[in-house]
Amino acid sequence: MNFSGTTKKADFDPSQGGFVSPLSIGVESHFTFSADGAIQGTTADGAHTIQILALDHASLVNDRAAAIKGWLSPKGKPLGAQQARRLIQALQVPDAQDCLQPYCEAIIQVLSKHATREERRAARLKHKGKS
Template structure:
């Protein structure tokens, strides 16, 4: 998970809300159509730089189609009044079908009453990523997210994907400076506005690698002086 920043809500959503001011019973996400949902999803995906809000998996196909759906942080079954709230919406993998990680297992889990890390709020300090691709929860909220019945962030597929990206970044044993530069670059979108999948996981591991490399160099320098 990485921190995300939303832009303004799309015109299509504002128009739908305005058009139904005199029919409040219609003001629910389930009453929107593709005219509203398509631009909503596109703006969410672009605001998240092409990554799933929960897993950092790439949700943009090579042909530009989005493999994502609109996720409600607060489930719309329990919070119908929030179903059209732009601040309650995310783009998450997959577009259709079942999945054993991310938004699908979360389903009706309610962050209003149970611990949860929202990617649109403070994320830093909640998770630690390991070189083997696993993610460690550093807070109760993070541990809840990692749990199999919530986001299942240590699902085998996610762990293997993260591990491949992390090991690919470390295979040439970068220097501390090289690792820091690479970590910074991973946090910058490309020319199309997309980020690399699992970018924050790789960046965090590279930063830890840089610290270890610097510490080892200082120890060697100290040993030579003595």
């Protein structure tokens, strides 16, 4: 698979904007992900990094979407808020080789949004039931 990132990386000019290493601490503050695998830069450095590494390439977007879907709906069943919160914690723990799950930040962001939506829905239903 050629993402043409090698060409873009070779053309990297720091004067055009910063670069955020996907391995750096706090990387999540520079990017936002959606359930369809899309990525957006939330900072100028994040947006520039997406451009440099071609993180919005269709193959990467599709791979992220598949990974997210697998975690969000295991065995085709959507997760509840509590399950999603537990998975978020599990995804933040490195494996035996000290590696995190591929696309973990994208998955964590989408799971967090899902859990929040489920919690709000449950609160509305609970409130509605008391009326």
